Amino acid sequence: MKALILHGVGDLRYEEQATPEPRAGEVRVRIGYCGVCGSDIPRCFVKGTYHFPTIPGHEFAGTVEALGAGVKHFSVGDPVAVFPLLWCGTCAACQRKAYVQCSNYDYLGSRSDGAFAEYVIAPVRNLLPVPQGVSLREAAMAEPAAVARHAVARAGELQPGASVAIFGAGPIGLLVAQWARAAGGDVLLCDIVPEKLEQARALGFNKVFNSKTGNPVGWIEEQTAGEGASVCIEAAGVPVTLIQACKSVARAGCLVLMGNPSAEVTLPAALISQLMRREVSLRGTWNSCYDPEAPSDDWREALAAMADGRLQADRLVTHDVPLSRGIGALEMMRDQSAFFSKVMLRPDETA
Numbered sequence: 001m002k003a004l005i006l007h008g009v010g011d012l013r014y015e016e017q018a019t020p021e022p023r024a025g026e027v028r029v030r031i032g033y034c035g036v037c038g039s040d041i042p043r044c045f046v047k048g049t050y051h052f053p054t055i056p057g058h059e060f061a062g063t064v065e066a067l068g069a070g071v072k073h074f075s076v077g078d079p080v081a082v083f084p085l086l087w088c089g090t091c092a093a094c095q096r097k098a099y100v101q102c103s104n105y106d107y108l109g110s111r112s113d114g115a116f117a118e119y120v121i122a123p124v125r126n127l128l129p130v131p132q133g134v135s136l137r138e139a140a141m142a143e144p145a146a147v148a149r150h151a152v153a154r155a156g157e158l159q160p161g162a163s164v165a166i167f168g169a170g171p172i173g174l175l176v177a178q179w180a181r182a183a184g185g186d187v188l189l190c191d192i193v194p195e196k197l198e199q200a201r202a203l204g205f206n207k208v209f210n211s212k213t214g215n216p217v218g219w220i221e222e223q224t225a226g227e228g229a230s231v232c233i234e235a236a237g238v239p240v241t242l243i244q245a246c247k248s249v250a251r252a253g254c255l256v257l258m259g260n261p262s263a264e265v266t267l268p269a270a271l272i273s274q275l276m277r278r279e280v281s282l283r284g285t286w287n288s289c290y291d292p293e294a295p296s297d298d299w300r301e302a303l304a305a306m307a308d309g310r311l312q313a314d315r316l317v318t319h320d321v322p323l324s325r326g327i328g329a330l331e332m333m334r335d336q337s338a339f340f341s342k343v344m345l346r347p348d349e350t351a
Contacts, residue, residue, distance in 0.1 A: 147287060155283065
């Protein structure tokens with residue numbers, strides 16, 4: 001099969017390697033589409049993966065192509081999305097079915113070979129059927145959509161009309177915004193990139209603010225009659241936006257930390273005092289909830305929301321790139337030489 005293989009930091013090659021064979025309890029998935037996560041850029045060009053060579057890519061969907069021994073409930077040709085975290089099943093977190101908190105987890109695309117390829121191997125327990133009417137390209141957005149849903153859920157149940165300020169209007173931020181809107185929230189979006197704000201408007205979000213041209217804290221106060229936002233979700237991972245989010249939370253509000261920090265953050269003592277006096281809840285979020293035995297979780301809800309139209313995930317795709325041109329696409333993202341939202345890679349023969 002053809003794949004983008006990372007041989008070292010910055011050494012990404014499009015080349016051929018043996019097509020993997022599924023073992024007992026595993027399936028081979030023929031990749032339809034794999035999204036490029038923001039974390040894939042430093043993984044390929046700055047930090048590297050856990051070992052070399054590795055095939056990156058963890059946001060993907062495809063069709064079942066081969067079954068290992070003992071696999072049930074799926075057949076060759078079934079369209080599937082895949083939860084990329086491989087949990088150990090024995091640690092304390094796994095015993096509670098908190099699989100994303102697994103102490104000994106593996107991960108497709110960073111610790112094991114992922115989906116910047118024609119095929120990937122995954123345990124059958126990690127597969128979800130793609131609902132009818134949802135394309136493989138849209139289903140490849142299930143991972144970021146599930147992560148976004150989890151972040152909104154971490155803020156607790158939204159009251160109808162509650163103000164939700166989101167800092168960062170990239171793909172994750174716009175998925176967070178769609179979940180917040182579906183839950184009845186009054187969504188306020190801040191970013192510094194005009195094209196991202198235009199994309200937000202195209203999705204029906206009218207309360208958007210360019211933080212490069214003004215103070216988002218003051219704007220949020222104006223939009224909330226001086227109260228601040230009931231929920232602030234920091235989805236950019238930038239020190240300045242974290243501080244802005246801290247300043248924008250209403251009394252008894254909730255601040256959700258979602259964006260991976262790009263640098264050290266120092267909170268002034270006066271700001272910490274404000275957070276204490278306002279009794280703000282500070283909550284972290286990581287990954288998403290998935291349970292193969294549960295009737296509902298972040299992943300199933302994400303796919304269902306794509307099917308019924310609550311999520312318009314496919315409209316976030318700005319680049320649909322054959323795998324053979326994938327290195328150039330990742331370099332474009334690294335260099336920010338063009339505007340992009342979600343970049344999708346696909347095997348060259350995929351239409």
